[in-house]
Amino acid sequence: MKYLDEFSNPDLARNLLDQIHAAATQPWAIMEVCGGQTHSIIRHGIDQLLPDAVEMIHGPGCPVCVTPLEIIDKALAVAARPEVIFCSFGDMLRVPGSSSDLFRVKSAGGDVRVVYSPLDALNLARANPDRQVVFFGIGFETTAPANAMTVFQAQRLGVDNFSLLVSHVLVPPAIAAIMESPTCRVQGFLAAGHVCSVMGTAEYPPLVDTYGVPIVVTGFEPLDILEGIRRTVLQLEQGRHELENAYPRVVPPEGNPAAKAMLADVFEVTDRAWRGIGMIPRSGWRLADKYRHYDAEVRFDVGGIHTDESAICRSGEVLQGLIKPHECEAFGNECTPRNPLGATMVSSEGACAAYYLYRRLEHDTAGATAPPAAPAVTPEPAAASR
Amino acid sequence: MSVADRDHTRMAQVDFGGVRKEVCCEYIPDVATGDYVIVHVGFAIQRLDEASALKTLAEFDQMGILEEEFGDQLALAARQAGLDDPEHGEASR
Numbered sequence A: 001m002k003y004l005d006e007f008s009n010p011d012l013a014r015n016l017l018d019q020i021h022a023a024a025t026q027p028w029a030i031m032e033v034c035g036g037q038t039h040s041i042i043r044h045g046i047d048q049l050l051p052d053a054v055e056m057i058h059g060p061g062c063p064v065c066v067t068p069l070e071i072i073d074k075a076l077a078v079a080a081r082p083e084v085i086f087c088s089f090g091d092m093l094r095v096p097g098s099s100s101d102l103f104r105v106k107s108a109g110g111d112v113r114v115v116y117s118p119l120d121a122l123n124l125a126r127a128n129p130d131r132q133v134v135f136f137g138i139g140f141e142t143t144a145p146a147n148a149m150t151v152f153q154a155q156r157l158g159v160d161n162f163s164l165l166v167s168h169v170l171v172p173p174a175i176a177a178i179m180e181s182p183t184c185r186v187q188g189f190l191a192a193g194h195v196c197s198v199m200g201t202a203e204y205p206p207l208v209d210t211y212g213v214p215i216v217v218t219g220f221e222p223l224d225i226l227e228g229i230r231r232t233v234l235q236l237e238q239g240r241h242e243l244e245n246a247y248p249r250v251v252p253p254e255g256n257p258a259a260k261a262m263l264a265d266v267f268e269v270t271d272r273a274w275r276g277i278g279m280i281p282r283s284g285w286r287l288a289d290k291y292r293h294y295d296a297e298v299r300f301d302v303g304g305i306h307t308d309e310s311a312i313c314r315s316g317e318v319l320q321g322l323i324k325p326h327e328c329e330a331f332g333n334e335c336t337p338r339n340p341l342g343a344t345m346v347s348s349e350g351a352c353a354a355y356y357l358y359r360r361l362e363h364d365t366a367g368a369t370a371p372p373a374a375p376a377v378t379p380e381p382a383a384a385s386r
Numbered sequence B: 001m002s003v004a005d006r007d008h009t010r011m012a013q014v015d016f017g018g019v020r021k022e023v024c025c026e027y028i029p030d031v032a033t034g035d036y037v038i039v040h041v042g043f044a045i046q047r048l049d050e051a052s053a054l055k056t057l058a059e060f061d062q063m064g065i066l067e068e069e070f071g072d073q074l075a076l077a078a079r080q081a082g083l084d085d086p087e088h089g090e091a092s093r
């Protein structure tokens, strides 16, 4: 893959790490907002290679993790209907609802299918005119353009047996909510590169100014993350707070104008409850009035759902950066990726799953402070979709 | 990569390091064969700017060279404090 190996180059990573070590003279807490970045940081052991003074706090940027329980329960209710073909990305299947998950609905006879793209779901609807095809449209600003285009196409092609169960979430209001929290320890942010590749960077200077916090846009490869951390630490050490773009190869300041125009047409801003965090004002998108006909919540009567969150799971604290996953008692015991109690253990972008995949052995041997045995920066296999 | 129209939707064959997939490129209207694109759930959402990628890599590379020239952390700190380096322009390769 072009520029994946290059941006994992161990020699260049060493250069960046040396710069960070030289720059950091006092403790700093930096949050990476995006779950893809959390995965990369844990996988490559970047947090362990950083100076002790620099702590990475893992943010709420795993779309699977923050999708509200109520929407999961609605998905389960819709998917169980006999006339419905319910389409979803694969990582939603094991996300626990109040009493079940999509995987179990499928085992019980529900027609639940995993698709690669929402357009696949639209094609299924065209191929099955006598069925109702519902796509589970969740995610951040990166995924929203795909869902917007699919609804737009459904309308253009007159496909009436297609609908979207939609729960999009937005990054900038989440950053504001984190900074407003009385328990907030975050002093700088790495902003999610692919969100910005769509939306551009204009939403961030107001956050930088309001909260006096550095924000550096960066990508997902080890060098991108190290460069983001290096620039954030330099700002903090020098008492600056600015928006910097460390990912210019993918993020033009204006983002993607065609995608933004489509998003503005299909969606409208709404308040959204984030799982584990709570209501954040104006932090989500729902279908705009003229597309309401394609809203699965309108098409199927799924009101009156009573939600019931696991009493053991502390994913809310994990998502807010208040605890690290292994501080949860259920971590690796009652709760594993095979049998997840919380959504943060399901998706590989969730902090609990990332720690389970890459850190479990260390915690098992109580050697939590031991440095990684092998050089941790290894080339990424073709992770094409990031 | 080849671009084709399907139901008035621009679709392209994209090579993911050996695996080919069909991708919607409505959001990159002027995409051309040979371009590198960022793909998310079957949609091209942005083009990869190769010149910018190479520039960033060269900057990372130069950081190390400068550091070797300075030799120690003290000099590094001096440079970060804003002291200029007369050889800066020749450090690239």
Ligand code: SF4
Residues within 6 Å of the ligand: A312, A313, A314, A315, A316, A318, A325, A328, A329, A330, A331, A332, A335, A336, A340, A341, A342, A343, A344, A345, A352
């Ligand atoms: S380890 Fe499991 S139970 Fe604990 S916070 Fe993470 S998802 Fe929840």
